[in-house]
Amino acid sequence: EKNRPDIIINATGTYSAKEALTFYNLNSNAVINIFESITKISEYNPSILLIGTAAEYGIVSIEDLPLKESLKSFPVTHYGISKFCATLNAISYYQKLGMKVYIARVFNALGPGLPSCLLVSTILDQLLKNKSKEIKLGNINSKRDFIDIKDICDALEKILFKGSPGKIYNVCTGKSHSVKDILDIIKHNIGDFKITIDSKRFRSSDLDDVYGDYSRINTETGWLPEISLNESISKMIEHYK
Template identity: 35%
Template sequence: MSVLVTGANGFIGKNLVEYLGENGIETVDTESLGDITDDECFDKLDLSNLSCCIHLAAKVFVPDSWKDPSTFYKTNLIGTLNVLELCRRKQIGLVFVSAYVYGIPEELPISEESQIVANNPYGHSKLLAEQLCEFYYNNFGVKVSIIRPFNVYGVGQNEKFLVPHIINQALSHEFIEVMDLAPKRDYIYIDDLVKAIVSAMNSDIKFAIYNAGNGKSYSVKEIIDIVQGIVGSSKEVRSKNCSRENEVVNVVADCQKIKTELNWMPEYTLVSGLTKMIEDMKTKI
């Protein structure tokens, strides 16, 4: 049996496919997949022994979603619909990797039962896709596990994202500059997220939604301080004091549900994850 991973060439996808291969799980070659919004995108793939689908293909960068919301809605909603249709026809389960969809939280930590207020087009497109998943479970019997990762970071992440952006500057720039020092986020290392996804794939639960985080938040300033401590630098830190639209000040994930139902625990602290990233990025400079 094999697993279809959409978005296999992305940051999460590459790490997931590598982990599955190391553990003897075959993945479908999605090199010819094409546009996930195309109704015929799966026609060129060999899906004869398909046992599960893990859906990662998406538009993901929040600032870009404000500039081009229609592309985010099209890719993230229609793409998910096409995947659900495949799962319905093949009678296989789906792990859908969603996003942070809670907006400005009323209280911390944030559980899966907390109020949903998607506050950017990216998050809203993912929330609509979640609703599609639940509809297909309720009406077509498609087994679905939804993972809501908090802030993912790790080796191989694009440098337009905050953590590799900070590390790159700490290693090779005269100073470190960011948009805002204040926002606090709950960070999950890529290897921990991959194991959460695989745990959901192997679960017998028919429908569930899980947060995936570490249960502690760090500000941008705290991340810079930790990175500089690991690197051994004391570079000037500059902030543009520019907040994102609908900025969330602080988020902390309540991960008790995934720990209880899937027996999952994050293995990386922020320090150990950042250390691994820094070691990797040093070799590339």
């Protein structure tokens, strides 16, 4: 109760876990704990930014693209479901108690220092950290909306200071790129390497194409993504050197 920050950013949680309950404990229950702790402090209503994920949308069709915040969510993975639970709880605290909750639904992040469980970090770890000349991957034709971490940080700031409480904001580029596109950029920067397609790495929950619509955050805050895929990956490669 002594420490009362004006802004709370919840960037905790997990993307990968062995136990299903771990996702819900870290991604969902931890968020509820934050809100409940705040309710116990009198005359305290900070701005709370919850960082969500595009995985909350779940299974989508080509007709749904680009994904808008108004689209109904049907997440299928424990990660996506647990993050969506956090989003629903956040909106509930806003609606019932008037908490100043903002939700950033972030698509696929790129940038130096990101966890090795993420796609591009996994590839660069194998090639540059482990000095491998061969990498094993699943579906290299699947496409995702990749966005630089600096653009993400800029978006988070604008959501907090110019956004509206209780709203979800897509943080994305509005474009999708395939894993093959990323591999081509990496090859251009570091030279050729062998790619082995491993069928065991294919996942039933993988979608062919996913990209978002950032018109809401642009209209309300003026935010625009500025950093290209090529620049993002080049910075990541430089980080390993």
